[in-house]
């Protein structure tokens with residue numbers, strides 16, 4: 001059977017894993033990819049430019065020309081509307097079955113199946129479920145039979161029937177390596193910055209994160225975190241290193257260094273067989289002096305750390321993010337002492353957040369001086385617990401929650417949950433946080449912050465400082481995609 005995946009904006013490890021798994025079972029796969037660099041979640045969001053560089057017509061045409069047996073979309077909440085629009089256009093011209101999988105259908109499968117262009121949804125881990133679906137399509141099974149397959153959802157007489165997910169895949173080493181060429185053939189420079197995961201799942205349960213939704217969905221599971229063996233990870237990297245284009249390894253795990261024992265073993269093999277700079281995410285509460293020095297020894301250039309808010313009231317009570325401010329300071333100091341750069345994430349717009357909370361964060365960053373502060377507007381993802389907080393605090397209405405589930409996420413200020421005045425306030429803090437990560441000398445920072453706050457157009461100046469930070473940190477993803485967009489022969 002032939003399956004065509006459709007995706008946009010970034011490399012997807014999920015699709016790469018599904019593709020290699022299906023290929024190992026004798027199926028054929030193809031990818032249609034929209035770089036989407038001027039829309040959605042990229043650095044430059046411009047309706048005008050995204051209309052000019054729109055490749056939707058080509059995606060629809062190529063999907064039809066490929067004559068697949070199944071078309072598969074990997075769907076997160078922010079691309080749901082785009083996936084629907086492409087799927088609808090394909091359905092108008094062909095009866096080819098369409099399946100939606102990924103984090104959004106996992107959260108709200110019934111709602112996704114309200115759209116007639118979607119024939120099937122798959123919730124949770126997709127490898128075995130997608131294989132089952134293909135085999136049943138090959139055998140022309142009835143929807144009633146398909147409805148019984150674990151993880152699968154289908155419409156029967158107009159109603160959605162969703163089966164519970166099968167247990168998690170425990171032995172991650174049993175999976176074939178991700179089908180990297182699927183994306184590298186499109187955007188060859190993705191290979192320079194090699195995306196890899198060593199785990200699946202996260203042991204924490206922050207209220208704004210899709211892992212929180214997954215934990216509800218997989219409530220029968222005792223252990224969400226699973227880890228590949230060091231040997232298996234090294235084998236994948238070694239195979240890639242031999243191809244000669246890999247320059248940097250990007251560990252995309254929710255948290256990379258949970259265990260000192262695993263990391264110690266990993267670092268000694270990594271140093272001797274791979275020896276490439278890498279970056280990863282760490283949870284502040286898992287950092288120890290030993291972990292920090294092992295990371296450095298292995299070649300870690302920088303770590304990303306979710307701080308999200310330096311107000312403990314917000315972080316612990318609203319975000320359910322573990323770790324006191326004291327622990328954060330200690331972990332950041334340990335990482336810095338080891339000689340690794342730190343990029344921290346900060347979320348604006350938590351329900352009940354006040355200016356005092358923002359001032360607390362500013363003071364914290366003033367003191368701790370992370371190398372980069374990435375600021376995000378809180379986005380409410382379907383079926384996450386933060387939505388309950390927002391409903392209780394009257395910052396979201398049920399109608400807005402319904403719109404979010406339909407994929408109209410935008411950023412918080414687009415959903416109407418943040419008023420004009422608050423947007424202004426957040427823009428000011430965004431500017432200050434960005435500036436702090438650009439200028440570490442206190443006196444210079446004090447000087448420039450006064451000037452920038454005096455100038456009008458804070459959102460514009462904020463973007464400018466943001467871009468300077470991106471250049472300082474050599475953020476290349478945007479340029480990779482830009483280059484691909486102009487290689488018209490490959491797009492999509």
Ligand code: B12
Pocket residue numbers: 008009010011012013014015017018041042072073074075076077078099100101102103104122124125126127130197201208209210211252253254381382
């Ligand atoms: C690595 C990562 C990235 C990387 C790579 C992107 C990618 N698509 O893989 C980068 C940094 C580029 C990235 C960017 C973004 N990300 Co991101 N990312 C992740 C992260 C940490 C891991 C994803 C991963 O690789 N997992 C490993 C693979 C194997 O698992 P998987 O992708 O879930 O796929 C499995 C199943 O979901 C399923 N499946 C997936 N697709 C399909 C399709 C079909 C047909 C089927 C049957 C099954 C199926 O089967 C797969 C194999 O078992 C997740 C958090 C998480 N733990 O999931 C967030 C996450 C996916 N990202 C998220 C977001 C919001 C984004 C951005 C929009 C952020 C932004 N504002 O720019 C962009 C979107 C870019 C894009 N176009 O993809 C959110 C999505 C939330 C939501 N409900 O929509 C998540 C869940 C984090 C969160 N906040 O909760 N991200």
Ligand code: SF4
Pocket residue numbers: 202203204205206209210211212254255283306
């Ligand atoms: S630690 Fe990170 S990945 Fe894990 S639940 Fe919290 S936000 Fe999500």
